[in-house]
Amino acid sequence: MAQALGKEVSDLRKIQKELARxxxxxxxxVLKKHENEMVRDELQIVTDGNVYKLIGxxxxxxxxxxxxxxxxxxxxFINKEITRLDKLKADFLKKNEEKQEKIMKMQKDLGPRGK
Amino acid sequence: xxxxxxxPQQLGxxxxxxxxxxxxxxxxxxxxxxxxxxxxxxxxxxxNIDQREILVPLTASLxxxxxxxxxxxxxxxxxxxxYVEKTRAQSSEFCTRKMNMLMENMDxxxxxxxxxxxxxxxxxxxxxxxxxxxQASQR
Numbered sequence: 001m002a003q004a005l006g007k008e009v010s011d012l013r014k015i016q017k018e019l020a021r022x023x024x025x026x027x028x029x030v031l032k033k034h035e036n037e038m039v040r041d042e043l044q045i046v047t048d049g050n051v052y053k054l055i056g057x058x059x060x061x062x063x064x065x066x067x068x069x070x071x072x073x074x075x076x077f078i079n080k081e082i083t084r085l086d087k088l089k090a091d092f093l094k095k096n097e098e099k100q101e102k103i104m105k106m107q108k109d110l111g112p113r114g115k
Numbered sequence: 116x117x118x119x120x121x122x123p124q125q126l127g128x129x130x131x132x133x134x135x136x137x138x139x140x141x142x143x144x145x146x147x148x149x150x151x152x153x154x155x156x157x158x159x160x161x162x163n164i165d166q167r168e169i170l171v172p173l174t175a176s177l178x179x180x181x182x183x184x185x186x187x188x189x190x191x192x193x194x195x196x197x198y199v200e201k202t203r204a205q206s207s208e209f210c211t212r213k214m215n216m217l218m219e220n221m222d223x224x225x226x227x228x229x230x231x232x233x234x235x236x237x238x239x240x241x242x243x244x245x246x247x248x249x250q251a252s253q254r
Contacts, residue, residue, distance in 0.1 A: 035194050042193040042209070049205075054196040067197060074195075 005106050012099045019092045026085045033078045040071045118241050123249070126242045133235045140228045147221045151214050158210040161189065161203055 043051070043064070051067045052059040118126065165186050170178040189206045190198050201209065 039194040039197055049200040052198040
């Protein structure tokens with residue numbers, strides 16, 4: 001019986017580790033989202049003037065609409081990833097709660113018999 | 116939150132958590148201030164550039180004399196590897212925009228820090244009270 005409890009606790013640890021990993025990925029994407037939104041806003045302000053992209057050590061000229069399009073596409077992707085990860089996080093939070101309840105119940109059952 | 120219902124040990128955990136949060140926020144605040152200083156310096160540098168002879172760094176220890184051909188044209192990094200050619204006025208505006216945005220964030224963070232500090236004071240007050248009550252009950 002105690003072995004089953006041990007397994008549940010180790011499962012809980014795995015769930016919590018995964019939750020922390022997902023949370024950190026979400027933070028990364030949120031950061032990227034802010035940076036790309038700033039670039040998008042700046043590109044909106046540009047009317048004349050040339051746009052360049054840093055590819056390796058070289059500044060390559062870009063067409064304004066192409067640059068805007070690229071940033072928009074990237075933002076779309078980032079937002080999709082954030083939505084996906086948020087849903088995954090909600091799933092794991094639910095699993096976390098269920099596992100904790102299960103463990104509490106098992107500890108209670110084990111308690112009186114353990115004495 | 117029902118702080119009164121927590122025992123001194125739990126309050127200690129809350130205090131530690133708040134301490135960590137305040138430290139993190141203070142770090143972010145310092146980083147923002149550092150960035151603002153850099154944009155301010157860039158803005159000042161913009162105003163000082165004219166058609167002068169300059170020394171161009173080729174490596175960390177090698178400089179070559181040169182002349183600025185167009186003192187009104189600047190390359191500004193707007194983020195994620197994108198650079199835009201801007202005039203002196205546009206570049207200066209860019210710096211101002213960035214500084215304002217950063218200072219707005221600094222304000223938000225400083226408000227959050229004050230809020231957390233007030234909460235921290237409350238937690239410590241309640242902890243002190245509980246410990247006193249406990250010691251009184253031991254006599």
